[in-house]
Amino acid sequence: MTAQVPDLIRSGMPSACAGRFVLDGGTWRDMVENLRHSTLPLLGLWSDGVQVHALFMEGTRPLLASVAVMDGRYLALSPVRAGAAAYERITQDLWGIEGMGATDSAPWLDQGRWPVTWPLHDRPPPAPAPPEGVEFTDDAAMVQAGGTVVGYGPAEGDFQSPFHLRLGLPGERIMQVRTRMGYAHRGLCARMRGATVAQAARLVARIDATVTVAHQVAFARALGAAGEHAGADMDDAAMFVSELERIAIHLDTLATAAELLADGRFAILAATLLERVRQACREGCGSRLLFDVLPPAGDAGRTVSIPMEVLTELRTGCATLRHLFWRPRGMAMQARGRGIVPADVARRWGIAGCVGRASGVEGDLRPYVSRSAGREGTGGDVADRLAMRLHEVEMAVDILSTFDGAAVSMPAGYDVHGSGEGMGCVEGPTGPVWHWVRLAHGRVAAWWCGDASLLLFQALPGILSGAVYEDVPLILTSLGLSAAGADL
Amino acid sequence: MAYLNLFWPEGAVLPRMVPLDIFHMETGGCAGCAIELRSLSRALVEGHSDIRFVSTPRQAGLLLVTGSLTVDMAPVVELAWQAMPGTRLLAAVGDCAVDGGIFAPGYAVLGGVGGRARASLLLPGCPPSPAEVLDALIRWRTQGEGEAT
Incomplete structure (x- = not known):
């Protein structure tokens, strides 16, 4: 039985914010499951340390679903909404809150140079020593194809905010792209x-x-x-x-x-x-x-x-x-x-x-x-x-x-x-x-x-x-x- | 024809116009200064000016930094500085680059590059307009480019 996701979200407890509903763990899991069969677009996902909030757009109206963080974890949305992956990784970097079943758990913002780990956490643990260099993992197909790897950014003299792209060029055309963010993170x-x-x-x-x-x-x-x-x-x-x-x-x-x-x-x-x-x-x-x-x-x-x-x-x-x-x-x-x-x-x-x-x-x-x-x-x-x-x-x-x-x-x-x-x-x-x-x-x-x-x-x-x-x-x-x- | 004596060996020494090649780096601000510098760059290209923005530090004589210096951009600035050939100078444009501006030092921000390194040109503003940047660059050039590092 597939319920409509907006109805499922509205079945949660209304909060102080208009359009935001607090779901319990079971309803959140049902929502994630039903999102597989829904086209409701996800606009954002973030945390305030106590709850995790997901923002959906129902037409032109925002609809927010929240779930309490249990033991520093919540059920991830990235398996059903690809765009949630970076938000989940950012939540992990800043709060140390982990998305269970997330498609990727590698850091998105934290490149290991911040003096603290999880800076927004109540008691941020000290950070390990910064890495010597940057390590990228290439796809097996890219390694097999060989060719050139070209970097783009973070300083190209093109008057843009800094970010880095690692472009794999086995031939004339780009085969693999890796993004590296966090250069413009100001906390x-x-x-x-x-x-x-x-x-x-x-x-x-x-x-x-x-x-x-x-x-x-x-x-x-x-x-x-x-x-x-x-x-x-x-x-x-x-x-x-x-x-x-x-x-x-x-x-x-x-x-x-x-x-x-x-x-x-x-x-x-x-x-x-x-x-x-x-x-x-x-x-x-x-x-x-x-x-x-x-x-x-x-x-x-x-x-x-x-x-x-x-x-x-x-x-x-x-x-x-x-x-x-x-x-x-x-x-x-x-x-x-x-x-x-x-x-x-x-x-x-x-x-x-x-x-x-x-x-x-x-x-x-x-x-x-x-x-x-x-x-x-x-x-x-x-x-x-x-x-x-x-x-x-x-x-x-x-x-x-x-x-x-x-x-x-x-x-x-x-x-x-x-x-x-x-x-x-x-x-x-x-x-x-x-x-x-x-x-x-x-x-x-x-x-x-x-x-x-x-x-x-x-x-x-x-x-x-x-x-x-x-x-x-x-x-x-x-x-x-x-x-x-x-x-x- | 009357002023040919100026070019004789004992004549007045005329300053030679050396082109100024600038490499711009946005080190993690709102990119407002970068937007204004892009406008300036267009005007300089259109006006066939000898002040140019180049796309690699290997061609540049002046490193122009805008935005607050984030922890992750600090090694990149260092690399760009080391890649610059010969005499090189540093300029900090905008409040964030001069003293950190609205982005005071935090876990991800070190503060302005102007407070951490000796900059030849400091231009505050949030953001300074292209005309102000150009005015500052020309004034700084005509006053002498300071001691090179």
Whole structure:
């Protein structure tokens, strides 16, 4: 008998957080078993030391299942949801909480150089001496095939957060990919614990500069859900700055991809438009990268705006970019067929957002967007992803135009003194960004967040297999990976 | 034609414009400074400037570090520094790289590289804009590149 997983989760005990249910061990086991036959996507998995929480998306509504940790263990989700593997390994690295039956138990973040083992544990044991070097285990097929092993990262001079890929190239094409993360881990969960809401908000804005507004909005929503500060008056302001960020990030990605594809005309135009947007952000919002624009970190009650002439310039610029993109021997033709993420792979790893939509996985957490189906390709290659980004820039310009150049007021600032627990989930430029926060007397007692990057990093071996080495930077750029958001 | 005497051996010594090759490393911050440096890099390429960002430390004369220095990135910075040929200099850009900024030292973070090594150029800001970075680089160059290590 297979019960519906959402119903099974809702049969648990409701908690202080709306949409979170605490399951007992038996129900959690039933849920894991039923997930085999369900398509409910898993967005994240984390722990607060006492319980383990799993975040699922039921349409656009978050649904959380929690289970108490017994003897430092819980039943793992990775056998039924591939994307849970990295989350389980991170929970093991930070808390020492082990997932029983996990597909992989190797460290994900902890490379052996931290001065403590399990840093978030109540009594972290001392760490052994750091390793002399890095050891990788190659597949038997790779060892048999021989050939070259090439490293990519952590310092490539490409202005990205650090991560390392070990690429096995028996011939022309990549056969094996090993990821090594943790270079960008700053211990954000440890920093957040005990921080006031204002301090936490400043940290949240600096988790990842490429999705800073999405993090700020999701955190503000989580705070709103935790207290009585419902973010109803924040919707307009959040939408305004989110779309502004989306334009900037997509233009940056498009310009970088054009440079890699040696399309100078496209790159210069995209970079020029990007610089116009950044300058408009500084003049209209106070920060080029939109750091600290939303309360509680930003100035309460300030207004943000973007001049109409910038939007007009963006609209004509996008039309030219579209023409350049699709012209014969343009970027679309060059990028076609490279770095394919098929729809089933995207679903298997739970990849959503812009990358997922380019692969044909529908879903957008923005309530104000209705995507015109079939306008862009859904083959899931680099060309489709870049076309999707260009399309989203145009849509965002249209959305911003509805404000007609008027200034949007930021919501009034507030000071949180109470206790509570809340969840916030928004659509960032590359995918869903979510924050979960538990407050105790105005301070953060427990916190975790996630974005699309971690799932994409896990899917990288499948995406890069079969690609040529020269395409790796282009594929990574089109995916919009950010190690800063994945490592926390 | 009137100023040819400048080029005679006894004429004024004109500074020779040596290109500045910069290798950038993000050592574990939010990558905001890196985004601004990417914008700067595009402008430098477009303007045919003699200040360039290179993709390997083996070609670089200046190691430009942004972001708080994480425990795992420290050996990578050391390796990049050792790979740089001849006279080499260090620059720390952004609050995190200068003194740790918002990411104070913890179990995974050592603090800013500016507090741990002698940097020739320290530019605070969260993040500094491309114009500020370029201004600082040019000012630092015209004032003399300091003593090389």
